[in-house]
Amino acid sequence: MANRIDRALVTDTALRLLNEVGLEGLTLRRIAKELDVQAPALYWHFKNKQELLDEMATEMFRRMTPDLMPAEGAGWQEAMAHATRVVRRALLGYRDGAKVFSGTRFTDASYATPLEEFLRISVESGFSPRGAARAWFTVNTYTMGYVIEEQSVHPVPGERDPAYDQNTRGERLGGSPLAIEAGNEFFGDLDAGYEAGLRAVMAGIEATLLKEPGHH
Missing domain, CATH: 1.10.10.60 (Homeodomain-like)
Known part of the structure; x- marks a missing residue:
């Protein structure tokens, strides 16, 4: 049977x-x-495979949803940082997790409740509805792109691709000291790199989207 x-x-x-x-x-x-x-x-x-990938991405999100919500009374910075760290950690748990998750369409509306809560927190913190949406979209796409890059360095969780060996890269680049040092920043401590980029993105969001004039 x-x-x-x-x-x-x-x-x-x-x-x-x-x-x-x-x-x-x-x-x-x-x-x-x-x-x-x-x-x-x-x-x-x-x-087809794309329909399956859409469902896989949706299931990934369902599994991370219980951990996404911030603490009671959290402001937009705390809520945003917490949620994006949860997403990053979850995607790193799957080989090619970010590639599967990005560019897919959710197959149900399970994302609506947490998204509504994130947007509510942001609007209550002073964002316009449009500004809140743009802020969350921006930090989400930063996280997706960063994890895709991370997973090229570590294509299998816990294993580093030898192509990213910094000594070999330094020898190949020869007389380009700034480019060599940039590689150490790009591919060295990936956790610290993510946090540094997240701070920069959130500072930009605060400077350009919070209480942005002309958005109602």
């Missing part, structure tokens, strides 16, 4: 396999093999 499968089982299997094979190796055929079914059986649930 054929194994019974549903969307949730396929998605959970795909997320588990992601750490083994990465985004490039994650195919419907590979997932079907893991589930011991024929590949066409998956097409009852997902028309």
Whole structure:
């Protein structure tokens, strides 16, 4: 008798396999093999790989949602920093996690409640509704881009790509001392780099979007 499968089982299997094979190796055929079914059986649930990626991203968000919400009474800076750190940590838990998560469409409205809360906190802190939306979109895209870069340095969680060896890079760049030092900043302490960039982004948000005139 054929194994019974549903969307949730396929998605959970795909997320588990992601750490083994990465985004490039994650195919419907590979997932079907893991589930011991024929590949066409998956097409009852997902028309193509993009539909599956959309559901995987949505499930990733569902799993991080319980940790996203800030402490009671938190201001916009605390709420924003907390949420983006949660997102970053969650995506780093999956091989190619940021590539899967970015550029996909959520398959349900589960994101609406936390988003509404983040926007409410921001508006109550002095942002216009448009400014609040732009602020959250900006810090989210910073986080997505940063984690994509992180996961090129560490394509498998806990393993560093030898291509990012700083000594080798320094020898290759030779007489470009500033470029060599930049590599140490880009690819050295990735946690500290994220926090430094986050502070810069949030300072820019405060300077350009908080109580921005002309937005109502």
